[in-house]
Amino acid sequence: MQHVLNHAGALLIGGESFAREVHERLGTAMERFTIVPGAVDTDRFTPADSMRAGPVRLFYHGRVDRRKGVLDMIEALPTVAGEWRCTISGIGPDLDAARALTEERGLGARVTFSGYADYDDVPALYRDHDVFVSPTYAEGFSNTILEAMASGQAVLSCEAVGVVDCLRDGENGLLVRPGDVPALAKSLTRLVNDAALRERLGATALEECRRVYSWHAVGAQIIGVYRSLLGSVPCREFAQNIPVESCRYRAEPHLL
Structure with a gap:
């Protein structure tokens, strides 16, 4: 090396x-x-045509692995105020643990596990959601965050290697410390209940993504x-x- x-x-x-x-x-x-x-292919990953009514749709997509923070997200969800639903897309070594924790925390009615997603189907998955959640502990460079930015989503992630290079807290996303479940819950609550914040973060991320990361x-x-x-x-x-x-x-x- x-x-x-x-x-x-x-x-x-x-x-x-x-x-x-x-x-x-x-x-x-x-x-x-x-x-x-x-x-990211900004011609394939594009925003939804219009804002949706109803519960705010949270989206985790990627490897279902505790190092990606998926278990932290599930731990945070019970204290997230407001109307929301969450989709966990993907497979990985901690899928069974994530499913079990979801049931233990009484989240079965609000959290959906959608399983493996073919790449051709992924852009539509992003467009069907409002907030992308990636509470990862470290990345090389996160393709899923770029896909979410290109899809016009507000992004919540962590102050981690490979994330801080493309996200700035309060500007084009929200960042918390890796493993800080209370902070994760607080930021999720902000995003669920503040449509203007979601729109501002998503629009800023989209413009930057098309300009810098296409x-x-x-x-x-x-x-x-x-x-x-x-x-x-x-x-x-x-x-x-x-x-x-x-x-x-x-x-x-x-x-x-």
């Missing part, structure tokens, strides 16, 4: 917070990194990086036999 980080012509990474984590763990100089964020914008940025390397001579100082270092993701691929 160090061979690549030290000698590649360019190092592209999703955000400053992730780059800082690599710097702290492996010592790679920050100036080696070029920040190129994740991207495939067109990010693709142009990547092309620029490749153009800057034209004519450069690649490093040839690699050892003939690069040792294979242990990798936690090879041993535990479910962490990806």
Whole structure:
């Protein structure tokens, strides 16, 4: 890994917070990194045509995993005031635990588990909801947050690596500390009961997403990086036999 980080012509990474984590763990100089964020197809992920009446629809979509904060969200829901319903979309190692906790907290009538979603069906799922909830503990760069932003949803997430690079609390989303269930419940209550806040956060996120995170914008940025390397001579100082270092993701691929 160090061979690549030290000698590649360019190092592209999703955000400053992730780059800082690599710097702290492996010592790679920050100036080696070029920040190129994740991207989303803003032609496929689009907002609903109009506001909906009735309960506010909360949406969790992704890996059903306690590291993604789904159990924290379920713990927060019983104290969320107002009229709301919640959909948990996806599968994962903690699906059974999430279902059990939902029943234990008496939320069966208000929380729906929709299971695995084909990618072609996902844009419509976002459009059917009002608030995207991603109480994750860490990300590389969150594709689901970008999809929610492109769908015009208000987003509630956490002050975590890979999230703080695209969301700013009170500007284009709401952020709480990872694992802070009372704060999560308080922010959910705000979003459920304040339509103007939902609309403002969603509109700001949508504009920024189309401007910064669309495939067109990010693709142009990547092309620029490749153009800057034209004519450069690649490093040839690699050892003939690069040792294979242990990798936690090879041993535990479910962490990806």
